[in-house]
Amino acid sequence: MQRNPWSTLAVIAVAQFMVVLDVTIVNVALPDIQRDLGFSASGLQWVVSAYTLLFGGFLLLGGRAADLLGRRRVFVVGLVLFGLTSLIAGLAQNPEQLVVMRAIQGLSGALLSPAAFAILTVTFKHGRERNIAMGVWGGLAGLGGTLGVIAGGLLVDSLSWRWVFLVNVPIALVLAAIVPLFVGESKITPTGTRTFDVAGALLSTAGLLAIVLGVIRAEPLGWSSVEVIALLAGGVALLAAFVRVESRSAAPLVPLSLFRSRGLSTSIVALALNGAAFLAMFFLTAIFLQQVRGLTALETGLQFLPMGIAAIASAVIASQLVTRFGTKPVQFGGAALSVLGLVLLSGADATGSYALTILPGLVLFGMGIIAVGTPASIAAVADVSHDQAGAASGVVNAGYQVGGALGLAAITTLATSHVEGLVSGGAGQQEALVGGFERGLMIAAVFAAVNIVMALGAPRLRPTSEQLAEAAVAA
Incomplete structure (x- = not known):
């Protein structure tokens, strides 16, 4: 048919x-x-x-x-x-x-x-x-x-x-x-x-879940508790077993030979950091806008809208810039914009003007994450053989998702701990929430700042039209 x-x-x-x-x-x-x-x-x-x-x-x-x-x-x-x-x-x-x-x-x-x-x-x-x-x-x-x-x-x-x-x-x-x-x-x-390779998928996912749970449990129990140490150590052991399984599998989910590519290796880290900063920012800001600034869910969505528009515009601009200047400088500039956006956004409080204290940070961050994602996605598959391109694309997407989950766990745990510390020190609930929001976004900014370093080590490539199309999907 x-x-x-x-x-x-x-x-x-x-x-x-x-x-x-x-x-x-x-x-x-x-x-x-x-x-x-x-x-x-x-x-x-x-x-x-x-x-x-x-x-x-x-x-x-x-x-x-x-x-x-x-x-x-x-x-x-x-x-x-x-x-x-x-x-x-x-x-x-x-x-x-x-x-x-x-x-x-x-x-x-x-x-x-x-x-x-x-x-x-x-x-x-x-x-x-x-x-x-x-x-x-x-x-x-x-x-x-x-x-x-x-x-x-x-x-x-x-x-x-x-x-x-x-x-x-x-x-x-x-x-x-x-x-x-x-x-x-x-x-x-x-x-x-x-x-x-079901064993590979189960080991990797179980290992990551254990690490995330360990990070989250560290907030109420402390990093030195037996439960937290056991979860973190168990997660690392499961991931080590995953690497061992992949190295011996006839058809591994993740061919370890892929990581010989400098472009792929640096791109996975860059996109994982991108995911961490994005998910944490989105999570913390959505709660901040409603619980601190008293917005409705719809008003919150509308305040996020300019970030989405900036991201779409950035995708178009970034594609043109990487064609002209190559991937490396665009990725570097995108990482710098992400850091600046998060730092500006972290200065928001309960009463400040949206146009002055929230909007600039959201727009710059929306532009920055796409300006990192587009060149990183191109570099990830540029020097990978054609028969491994699908696996490389899958590893990159998985890295973004997993990096986002791990980053969200770490950043929100530290932000929540800061809120509880402020409350126990006598601060009001709203003041504590603002403090936790600021702390969380500044930690997310550190994640984004590491991407500046990753951009320095990334290859500089001028993509073909087909690589640009594939990057639009991956980013």
Whole structure:
């Protein structure tokens, strides 16, 4: 059955739009979720971290499963699971239920996203049409992130926080029903034994979860507690076992030979730091705007909107600049803008003017993170062989997600600890929250500042039009 490739693109792009939307739509609902379900200040971050950790941890396994079992089949499974977990998350009655569903939702995203991207690459041949398709794909992803905060605010204020999850249900079900009409099946035929490297995915994800939990538990228990030390040591041991498994696997999820590429190695660190700074900023600012400045969820979303517009504009400008000057100077400039934006934003208080104390920081940060992400994504795959390009892209995306989860855990734990210290010292609740917000953003600025150093060690490349299209998707 002959299918129109642009109809195929429309279906998979809407699905990817839903997944990206889900990352940002939740942030503006966090204060309502915390109040309704009784989350602790440190536990609330799991609403975000559970999703990003499982998404990043199983992203490569999802791509492998799509290639071997059938891309359309895995795409539909991911859609149905995403819709089901969204339904249960929207009906959750306690923190544990919501966090578990967010984790499984992340797993379903790890099935859906790589399958969708693989469908795109086999539907469009190399050249102008694929570049256009990738541009549409990347543009919708960026639009999803920007509109998520507005949609989340509308749903929370007009209905309830539960609808930021329930809205996914009809979209996922309709897409799953029409996929066979518009998307053809495809998969690769393995030359040897079909292997998925499930052990690698489980070890890496379990190790990262243990480290994140250890960082979070350090706030109430102290870094020297037996539980915290055991979690951190256990996480490191699991990750060491993961490296050992990958080095011996006939078909590893992460070919260790990839890390011989300086561009890939520096890009993974840069994008992980980018993810850490972005998720922490988004999390802390969403809570600050509602709990300190007294905004509604919709007003909070509208205040984030200029950052999204700046990010979209930065994607266009950064692509032009890397073509003219190369990746290295653009990445350096983007990192500097990110630091400046976070430092400016950290000076916001409960009563200051939005235009003077919040808007400049958001705009500069929105421009900076994309100006880091675009050249880093290009450098990551520039000197990787064609047959490993898919694995390299998956490692880069996983690095961004996992870096975001780890950074969010570290930064919010330290910010929460500072708030509790101020309260115990006699400060008022609002004053303490402002202090915690400032501390968290300054730590995020340190993460972003390390990216300036990473830019100095990154290669300087002038990308082709195809590399620019691929970077638009990855960034």
